[in-house]
Amino acid sequence: MCAAGALVLIVSAVSGCGGGKKPTKTTIKEAIRKEAFGGASPSLKQSTVTGNKNHFVVDDEQGKRLLEADVARVEGIISSGSGMQGPVKFFNAKCKLYEKGKHSMDMEAAESTWDGEKLITSTPAHAVTADRKTIVDGRTAVWTSANGLLELTDAKMQSLKVPARGTGSGPVTGGKIDFTVEGPRARVLNRVVTLDRGGTGRNAEGQQLTGRNLRWNMDSSRLEAQGDVAVTQEGTRVTGQKLVSDTKLRRGRMTGRTRTQLTRVRPNRQSASR
Numbered sequence: 001m002c003a004a005g006a007l008v009l010i011v012s013a014v015s016g017c018g019g020g021k022k023p024t025k026t027t028i029k030e031a032i033r034k035e036a037f038g039g040a041s042p043s044l045k046q047s048t049v050t051g052n053k054n055h056f057v058v059d060d061e062q063g064k065r066l067l068e069a070d071v072a073r074v075e076g077i078i079s080s081g082s083g084m085q086g087p088v089k090f091f092n093a094k095c096k097l098y099e100k101g102k103h104s105m106d107m108e109a110a111e112s113t114w115d116g117e118k119l120i121t122s123t124p125a126h127a128v129t130a131d132r133k134t135i136v137d138g139r140t141a142v143w144t145s146a147n148g149l150l151e152l153t154d155a156k157m158q159s160l161k162v163p164a165r166g167t168g169s170g171p172v173t174g175g176k177i178d179f180t181v182e183g184p185r186a187r188v189l190n191r192v193v194t195l196d197r198g199g200t201g202r203n204a205e206g207q208q209l210t211g212r213n214l215r216w217n218m219d220s221s222r223l224e225a226q227g228d229v230a231v232t233q234e235g236t237r238v239t240g241q242k243l244v245s246d247t248k249l250r251r252g253r254m255t256g257r258t259r260t261q262l263t264r265v266r267p268n269r270q271s272a273s274r
Contacts, residue, residue, distance in 0.1 A: 054070055054071060054072075055071075064100065067095060067098065067114065067119065067145065068098075069095045072091045072093075073091045073092075074091070076089065087115040089112075090109075093108065107119075107121075107127035109123050110124075111123045117146065118142055120140075121140050124138065131163060132163035134158065134160070135158045136156075138186070140154075153184065155181075155186035157186065157193060158177050158180045159179045160177060161176045161177075162176070178247065179203045179216075179221075180201065180203075181195060183195035184199075193215070195214040199211065203248060203249060205248070207231065207250075208232045209223070209245075210229070212227030212228050221247045221248075222244075224243065229241060229254065231254070233249065235262060236261070239254075240255055
């Protein structure tokens with residue numbers, strides 16, 4: 001028996017209390033519009049959420065798109081007097097994320113929550129940038145709609161030599177991996193990736209970089225590393241405290257207690273004298 005004055009809304013299968021009046025689509029939309037952002041900042045309280053059984057759209061108060069989500073189902077709490085209370089939970093959501101009204105990324109996760117300001121995943125997240133040039137994975141992800149900040153745990157990001165085929169966050173085909181960074185935490189803002197708890201970078205040519213702080217500009221390919229930096233390539237290991245280079249790791253400047261070490265002895269290819 002349902003509790004008086006409240007019910008759980010599952011958009012893909014809405015049902016009322018035994019014999020009660022079934023909420024209509026208009027009632028659901030109005031409840032979401034009025035109450036979904038009660039705890040959000042003033043600029044987002046006027047955001048509008050519209051949706052049906054499987055599709056949700058969120059716009060800010062100026063009408064700029066923030067989020068689109070195709071979901072298996074949605075859960076939220078509705079009371080008869082005050083509408084929707086608290087965050088909205090998405091299951092098996094495929095989301096389009098927007099920055100300043102422009103499509104920036106496609107993301108999917110088995111479970112995620114939209115709280116009016118942030119999209120928060122409680123399960124692994126997989127994403128592809130709108131230009132199809134970068135693949136993003138994390139154990140968890142938090143995306144902030146106000147500035148487009150994406151925060152990842154156990155992060156892995158891969159840039160492609162050519163844009164991948166396909167659409168949305170689905171399987172990526174046709175794109176060869178050019179550069180990969182991994183670390184326990186990553187922050188992505190304005191297409192700059194920061195790994196401030198250590199990370200590893202490697203490119204298609206086999207060079208590898210490690211450091212306590214990595215910063216990668218996705219557009220210019222500029223790469224900066226600080227703190228116990230090491231670059232390994234073709235049997236040579238170069239260490240220091242700061243590196244400024246690019247993702248090719250062929251040219252750059254290493255400073256701070258630099259050291260070069262041969263990690264593998266190359267065979268002598270000269271012919272033996274007779």
